[in-house]
Amino acid sequence: MLQLVGRRLLATIPTLFGVLVVAFLLLNVVPGDPVAEMVGERADSATIARLRGELHLDDPIPVQFGHYLWGVVRGDLGRSYITQRPVLGDLAERFPKTLQLAAAAMLLAVTVGISLGVLAAIRPGGMIDRLSMLIAYLGVSFPVYWVGLLLILLFAVALRWLPPSGYGGLAFLVLPALTLGMRSIAFLARMTRGAMLDVLPSDFVRTARAKGLGERRVIGRHALRNALLPIITVVGLDVGNYLTGSILTETIYSWPGVGRYVLLAIQKRDLPAVQGSILFLSVVFVLVNLLTDVLYAKADPRVAYD
């Protein structure tokens, strides 16, 4: 297992280098000028030229990339053109908040989604099945933006149980976590139901029942465990997505996470901030994928990585 982890970590280096090259080239190809965003609505050409010189934006692209790469190797992601703050510091400040939201959303999704799926699979076609699949349909179909605003209107404006937005204690986490986790709840419920329905008619389940195990043990320990692989896949992908920022949820709920940071950096053509964010988030994504693969192997010994 350690070998696997080590190999995979080594393999991330060319991946990340590729990410850096592509991000750098893309940012230099797209229209929009970071200096124009710095100077605001009114500026003179001389000021713009001076700033471009000051930021080395007129250097040849390979030279610019070389400078950037050298900084990255030394652990320096540069400073934002707009705010002049170190990019790494900005990300370090926001990432724990994104992590908090992602963790809450995922916990919610895993508990509610898997429960719904298991309950639905126990009696296919029954009331609970229909109800949980209806919830799943709604969860997948409703746009995040719309659900977010509706939840705010209901729980914050009409009932006043929860704050509409912002970052703070548990009360602030409930609505964004529910909004963000909603799609995962729906997805996991459907996925779990399908996987359970595949597994439940198996011989080993019948054997478990025949040897007199209680239904909870049969479902929880024998059936669910064997249905876990597709569930881990979905959870892994979603965790990766959540950790790289959820722009819509963070925007609706004024959540100060990395998603909004990246969005604003792109809008402002803040090259160091965008590049730094892409690199940082790629590392996060790669690590989450690695963790998912490790979990595969743990969940099912038949999975082997050679």
Add this chain to the structure above:
Amino acid sequence: MLRHLLRTVNLFDTAKRVLFLCFLAGCHSQSGAGAPAHGLIYYERDDPRSLDPALSTDVTTGEMVTLLFDGLTQFDADGKLLPALSDRWTADRTGQRYVFHLRPGVAFQDGRPLVAADVKRAFIRVLNPATRGGRVWPLLPIAGAGDFADGHATDVRGIEVLGDTAVAFTLTEPLAIFPKFLAMPVASVVPAAVPADFGQRPVGTGPWRFVAWEHDDFLRFAKNPSYWGEVPQAESLTVRIIPEDLTRAAEFLAGRLSVAEVPFGETAKWEREHPDWLKRRPALRPVYVPLNNRRGPLRDPNVRRALNHAVNVTEILRTVWNGRGARAAGSIPPTLGGSDPARQPYSYDTTEARRLLRAAGYPNGFSLQLWRSGTNVELGRVAQAIQAQLAIVGIRVEIVSRDASSMREAVRKGDTDMAILDWWADYPDADNFLYPLFHSASVGPGGNYSFYSDPVTDSLILLARRTVDQPAREALYRRIDNRVFEAAPWIYLWFPANLWAEHPSIEGWDVPVIFNGQRWTQVRVAAGR
């Protein structure tokens, strides 16, 4: 680890554990936006760029800098120019040399007294390219400022420190509105020794002092009890960062914001249900469509006039813009000196539009592109309405939707036929709606996005800038605005009215006509509410 997890899989237990963990997380989380709503709470759409005045190139940063710092002059909520760190100033007869006398007894929030040398150092810091601020134009009229910014001089010869109590400015040419330039946030005075993290831990002379800044979340200020002017009536001011319009409205309705701009889609509802909350004020901001005067058929003034006649601005203003504005018959807002209330807007007259197009040699119309910013939904709807109405007179419009940065670049380079834009005032003076928008020196990045160029207009604008006598200057502005209006370099749309709601518990707030005109000193939470 997973095996252990699986052994304990019991969905109900897990659910209990989740709740417990969430509760723990809640107990240990800090409380930012969740602070009790006893103080004043304002908001911004995005995090400010910095709290360093030298970096105040946008409205958000400018508003925050205004709370913490002072310039030599300042604007009030009505846009009137008032003395600030300078309690009086004199200009010579030509308007080329100004002497600003510092108000005695002013100190920075760290206790250091303000001296004239601070003013010079602050301005040099703004002009220094290494500061990487980007907004130097308000100081460029000072003699030698351009040379210094270009690295051709080590000092700005036009700034003269007269002892500790006065500073004199010699300008490259007379500029009657120079004192207004000095009220802009970028011209705020900062202490002589500025630490590297000044933008994060600012020290100014302003009515509020800095307390905390959680990026993308909130900024907190406390009143400066030793402020030289009117000390804020409230103890604290929190500025939350709330990017989404409807979330802001919800926050306001939940009683967690002191004031909020009324969202567009909610205008009629709020006007009907809460008229007593609302405050309406005409904005110093034209909404307009620059017609690229250097491209294709738009080179012909008759074509540009035809476009103005072909768009039913009154109808679009009423339906798409919820009636929140006044029609424009010129670029100078009606509340500013130099606007001409007698001038009539272009009439909606498709027959006249067709006649003008025929006379210009386009009886069958032509095709144009209209650029819009994908993030500005309201202006996007206006663009669609314009597209539909121009089609009636045979002008086929393709709407090009881009993100704001791409659109700005294309507009500045002159790569667009038309774009839908608005122009926010930097300072409340007609000059701000003529020099940047129509002088040929401002084409492209300077603000002249229609690439309008007319030597007579240029010389009249410069003449007005040199004219010290206010009535004579305003007469010139009227003349210039009239001349430009006749040439129709824009489709003239309207001047929006700002519509804000003030929470019933708040007193003393008013919508400022200029972004840096509200310092929150007179605002308070009413007792007993």
